[in-house]
Amino acid sequence: MKLSKCINVKNSRLLLIIMMIFPWVSLPLLGRRAIKRFLPATVFICLVVKIMNIIAEKRKWWWFYTSVHSKIKGDIPFILGPYFISSLWVLKMTYGKFPLFLITNAILHFLFVFPGGKLLKNLGIVSLVRINSIQLFFILLFRAVLLYSFQFAKENINLGRTEGEVERS
Secondary structure (H helix, E strand, C coil): HHHHHHHHHHHHHHHHHHHHHHHHHHHHHHHHHHHHHHHHHHHHHHHHHHHHHHHHHCCCEECCCCCHHHCECCHHHHHHHHHHHHHHHHHHCCCCCHHHHHHHHHHHHHHHHHHHHHHHHCCCCCCCCCCHHHHHHHHHHHHHHHHHHHHHHHHHHHHHHHHHHHHHC
């Protein structure tokens, strides 16, 4: 029997709730400094993702069949769960090493788009409609570069402030 036939809407919702909550267990392992350092970039990219998902919904790039609640869009568990926490982790582990950052994101996005996308479609959670998997993969890579760029700009602005404060003393 196929996995998709064993999973009904109620179980899909439970899976989304678990997927949204489970990554947060690792948050204390990040450390306060890393959270404080990378939180602005992570919040920024999550807002960008939400805006992109609004555009995607209007253009029917993908479609969410299941959500945790009728008043909560289906993308919210993905954004607030694995995407938010993995953005913090990837920045912590790879920031300052752009090639490693890009390779890490390429691997994670490949796994999400190809085997993950097929699984999510079979579970009746989400499927691509007017874009294909390769296009989604490049959208995700673009967002990763945007995340890194925001963090880079933030740190250079902060570095400029720190140097300016030292010069005034």
